[in-house]
Amino acid sequence: MSQDPTAAPQDFRAGFAVFVGRPNVGKSTLTNALVGQKVAITSNRPQTTRHTIRGIVHRTDGQLVLVDTPGMHRPRTLLGQRLNDVVAETLGEVDVIGFCVPADQKVGPGDRYIAQQVVAAVGRTPVVAVVTKADLVPRDRLAEQLIAVTELGREVVTAERAHREARGRRGAAASSTPGAAPAERGGAAEDSAGWAHVIPVSATDGFQMAELAQLLVAMMPVSPPLYPEGDLTDEPEVTMMAELIREAALEGVRDELPHSLAVVVDEVSEREGRSPDNPMLDVHASLYVERPSQKAIVIGRRGARLREIGTSARAQIESLLGTRIYLDLHVKVAKEWQRDPKQLSKLGF
Numbered sequence: 001m002s003q004d005p006t007a008a009p010q011d012f013r014a015g016f017a018v019f020v021g022r023p024n025v026g027k028s029t030l031t032n033a034l035v036g037q038k039v040a041i042t043s044n045r046p047q048t049t050r051h052t053i054r055g056i057v058h059r060t061d062g063q064l065v066l067v068d069t070p071g072m073h074r075p076r077t078l079l080g081q082r083l084n085d086v087v088a089e090t091l092g093e094v095d096v097i098g099f100c101v102p103a104d105q106k107v108g109p110g111d112r113y114i115a116q117q118v119v120a121a122v123g124r125t126p127v128v129a130v131v132t133k134a135d136l137v138p139r140d141r142l143a144e145q146l147i148a149v150t151e152l153g154r155e156v157v158t159a160e161r162a163h164r165e166a167r168g169r170r171g172a173a174a175s176s177t178p179g180a181a182p183a184e185r186g187g188a189a190e191d192s193a194g195w196a197h198v199i200p201v202s203a204t205d206g207f208q209m210a211e212l213a214q215l216l217v218a219m220m221p222v223s224p225p226l227y228p229e230g231d232l233t234d235e236p237e238v239t240m241m242a243e244l245i246r247e248a249a250l251e252g253v254r255d256e257l258p259h260s261l262a263v264v265v266d267e268v269s270e271r272e273g274r275s276p277d278n279p280m281l282d283v284h285a286s287l288y289v290e291r292p293s294q295k296a297i298v299i300g301r302r303g304a305r306l307r308e309i310g311t312s313a314r315a316q317i318e319s320l321l322g323t324r325i326y327l328d329l330h331v332k333v334a335k336e337w338q339r340d341p342k343q344l345s346k347l348g349f
Ligand SMILES: Nc1nc2c(ncn2[C@@H]2O[C@H](COP(=O)(O)OP(=O)(O)OP(=O)(O)O)[C@@H](O)[C@H]2O)c(=O)[nH]1
Pocket: 021, 022, 023, 024, 025, 026, 027, 028, 029, 030, 041, 042, 043, 044, 045, 046, 047, 048, 049, 069, 070, 071, 132, 133, 134, 135, 136, 201, 202, 203, 204, 205
């Protein structure tokens, strides 16, 4: 990255943040709203975000690199297990974690499970509880939710602390060494019993978005910018294309397809003989499903659904790349691929 570190102010802060939470709580929308451009994929189907996609927030006082993770959930298949491994790995590499809970749903076992996982995984990384979709509830219900989320933080942090003490303070010795000063950054599991902050936001109407960005930047370490200005995402375009195709394929399908659909972009090539100011890309992609019945769903009657998927994905990819594309889609059955490590690796999981 060719950034001149001397150009940044001395107290500039930069680092990584991740949003975690149940599927559909608004993590991708939040990332997009903070970054100001569509980088992660949103849809009203749970778990469209499978790959880690980063958006970068550039501010005069700092830079936030947002890592968008898949929703954490209880592992059921090997795929579920891998998703959780990715989440745990990501948690270990960031400077702050945003634990997202929607304002319009009661704090439930799913939220508690994730809160426990986060607190158990992070050690001294601060956790900010973000109450999303604040626009969906009246003020009094928002206040109740803030109290419930604060209470959840106290509960899981206290329990985790007790658990660590019971294990003979393994790993805690370092943090109690004078000078280690985890208090400086408000480590959730170390200092106060609870989240470092609790903040309500709405990504759709912009409520508290600037405050959230400021809060997160303030929690970054002092550092020169990590990426040059202008970079909105460093996710390879091919992955973005696959995500857009996957999103189009899931749209309007009500069964279990989300867990059974993977998209691989097999080839991208420039169409020959086009003028340089009007180029065109040929994109060949495969949609992998688990069973022939699912293949039929994706293809639809006489290929009608697959054509719709192609049209919708093509429009999205064209607007992403700013180039005309020809999109060629094939649907393939990869039997039980969710449980087969070899297939998983082939598909990039
Ligand atoms: N009213 C309202 N809806 C929101 C807000 N943020 C997200 N949504 C909606 O909630 C749904 C889920 O949002 P996503 O951003 O895809 O959720 P996610 O947590 O990234 O979901 P996964 O990718 O499944 O983990 C979408 O239909 C969004 O439009 C918000 O602030 N207000």
